[in-house]
Amino acid sequence: MKRVGMVLIGILVLFGIAPGWESEGTAEEVNPKKRWVGAWTASQQEPSGTALEGIKDQTLRMIIHPHLDGNQARLRLSNHFGSQPVTFEDVYIGMVKEGASLVPRSNTRVTFDGEPSVTLDVGETVTSDRIHFKVKAGQSLAVSIYVPHDTGPVSWHRLAKQRSYISLPGNYASRTEPEAYTERVYSWYWLTGLDVLPHPGTTGGIVALGDSITDGAGSTSSANHRYPDFLAQRLREEGIRKSVMNAGISGNKVWRDDPVYGPSALNRLERDVLNQPGVTDVILLEGINDIGHEPPDYDAEHIIQGLKRIVDRAHQAGLRVYGGTLLPYKGSVYYTLEGEATREKVNEWIRNSGAFDGVIDFARIMADPSDPDRLNPVYDSGDHLHPSDAGYQAMAEAINLDWFRPEQPR
Template identity: 45%
Template sequence: MTRRFWLRRGTVLAATGVLLFTAAPGASTAPEGRAGPAWVGSWTTGVTVASAGTGQTGLTDTTLRQVVHLSVGGDELRLRLSNVFGTAPLAIGAATVAVQHAEGGSRVDEDTLRQVRFGGERTTTIPIGAEWVSDPIELSVPDGANLSVSLHLPGPTGPLTQHRSAFATNWTTPGDETAAEGTGFAALGTSWFLLDGVDVRAVSAGSAVFFGDSITDGAITTVDGNHRYPDRVATRMLTRPERAEFGVLNTGIGGARLLTDQGPAGQSAMARFDRDVSGQAGVRAVVLLLGINDIGGTRGAVAAEDLITVHRQFIARAKTLGLRVYGATLLPFEGAGYYTPEGEADRQALNKFIRTSGEYDGVIDFDRATADPAQPTRIRAAYDSGDHLHPNDAGMDAMAAVVPVDRLVR
C-alpha cells in the first residue's frame, strides 16, 4: 500500500555592488554526495479552505483537468491529492496524468497518457482531513514539463480543498473524460483544487521549499506563464552548465500571514509548517518570505518583535529537521493600499533581524534586489505590477536572480 495521509492540522534585487546573498557565520558550504534515484517533490502548492464559487459549491460527475509546471523530471511520478479541508469523504472515480500538448490549454499528448491507481485500484475515497498519495506511475517526464492531471469527481463533492490564486487555468467537462485528448473542455477559472503535489523519482540533491504569501505565489504575473519567482529559480537551476538538480516547491499563499489564520488566504505560518515544509518529499532547504500582510493588514499595529518570534520558531523547527533555512527580506511597499509609516518601521525592523541576527543559514535580500535606488521604500518602477506591492514578471526575474541556486540545497 503506497497511500498515506496526514490529519488536518489546527486551525526581495537592487543596488549595484551590494552583496545580495550572504551565508550565515558557520554555515556549511560543502556539497554532499547524492545516492541513487529517490522520491523528490517536483511541484506543490499550499492549500486552504474553500472560497466562494466552485470551491464552495463543489463538483458533481465532472472531470477536472489541471496543469502544473514541474521543476525536476524523472522516470516515475506520483500524485498527492488533498481533502485536508473537505467536509465529507472525497470520491475519486478515475484519474490520469499526461504531458500537456505542445499547443497548451486543456489538450494532452495522448502518447503520454497514463492511468493513475491507488492501492492498485482506479477509484479511491479520501477521508476528511487527509492527503492521499497515488501508486507510482511509470511515465518519463522531462525537467520543466507541464503536467496535465485529470480527476473524475462523481460527487457531489461538497466544498473543495483548494489553492485560490494559481495563476493557471483549469478545465472541466461533464462525465468521466479523464482519458480524453481534451478539445471538449471548458475553462473554469484560475484556482487549483484537490491536487497539492507531484513527486518524481529521480537522482537529485533533494528539494527546496519556497514558503510565503502572494509574492511567492506569483500574484499578478502572467496567467499560465509560469513566471512566479520560484519557477524562475527552477529555470536558472536547470539551465546551468553543470548542475545538481533539486526540486523547487512553491507553498506561497496569497494573503498569508505569520501570526493569524486567514481562511481562504491560508493558515498561519506554524499551523501549516508540517504540511507545507516538513511533509514535502526530499526537502533539504526552505526559504521564508513572510510578514508583509501582518504588517500591512494591521496598518503597522503589529509588534515587530512578534513577527521575529515566529521567524525564530520557524528557524528552530526547520533546523530540528536538519533543513537549511534562508531568511528573505520583505520587499518595499510604499504606495500600496495598506502602507503606513508605522508599517514601514516594522518592515525595516524585521529586515534588520533577517540580515543581522546570524540565525539563518543564509540571507536572500529581495528588498535590495527590488527597491528603487532613488526611493528605497518603493519597488523599482520597472519591477512594479502597478499596485506597488507585487513584482511583475521582470520583478520576479530579478528576485530569482539573487537566489543562490548553486548552494541553496546541500
C-alpha cells in the same frame, strides 16, 4: 542471454529508468525503499468563493509545471479542508499539448492500492501508486480527475496563476481531446503534490515558503513566471539537480490563520514544508501581510519571534533556511508609516541576526533607487506591492546558487 536481459531490466528499474515510458504507461504500488522528491506542490486552503460550490459529475483537468525530471511519478491528493468525504473515480496524468489538449498516448491512468478510484475522508491525504511516467522539468502536465458525486466545498489552492479546466457533465479523464473542457478555472482543486524518482545525482528539494509574492501574484497568468519558477530554471541551466517546490499562499501570514488566506505559516509548516518529500532547503519570505492586513501587527518583535520559530523548527528537521527580506510596499493599499517602520526592523533582524544559513536581500534588490521604500517601477506589477514578471526574475537572480551545489557541506 535471457538471464543477462533480466539483470539489465532489474538495474534499470532500480534506478527509476522504466523502459517504454513513451507509451501509455502503467501504475503499481509505491516502493517505500526508493527516495521520492517533490517536483511540484500546491499548499491547501479552506474553501472560499467558487470553491464553496463544489463539483458534481464533472472532470477537472489541472495544469501543473514540475521542476524536476523523473521516469516514475506519484500524485498526492488532499481533502484536508473539505467538509465531507470525496470520491475520485478516475485519475489520469498526461503531457500538455496546448490548452486542455494532451499529447496523444501520453495520458496515463493513476491508481490507488491498485484501484482506479479512491475516497478521501475529511482531513485525509492520499498518495497514489507509482506510475511509470516520464516527468520532464519545465514541461506542463495535466492531471485529470473525474468526480461523480457532489463534493461540497472543495479543499483547494486558491491563486494558481495557471489556467486549468472543468468539463461538461461526465467522465472525460481519459480523453486527450479538449472539447469537453469548456470552463476555465484558475485554482487547483484537491491536488497537492507530484513526486518523482529522480536522477541519482539529485540532491533534494527547495521549498519556497511565503505569501502572494511567492505564489506569483502580479505575474503573467499561465506563464510560470513566479520567482520559484525562475529559480528552478536557473538551477537547470547550471546543471544543479535540485527541485523547487512552491509553498506560497496569497495573503498568508506568519501568525494568523485566515479563512481565505490559509493557515498561518507556523500552523502549516509541518504539512507544507517539513513533510515534503526530499526537502533539504527552505527559502522563507513571510511577514508583510502580518504588518498590512487588518488588524495590523506593528510589533516587529512579535513577527521576528514567529519567523525564528519557523527557522528553529526547520533546523531541528535538518534543513537549511534562507531568509528573504520584506519587499518595499509604499504606495500599496495597506501602506502606513507605522508599517514601514515595522518592516525595516524585521529586515534588520533578517539581515543581521545570524539565524539563517543565508540571507537574500530582496528589499534592496527590488527597491526604487530614488525612493527605497517603494518598489522599483521596473519591477512593479502596478499595485506597488507585487512584482511584475521582470521583478520575479530579478528576485530569482538574486539567489546564490552556490548554496545548492552538491559539493556544499551540510
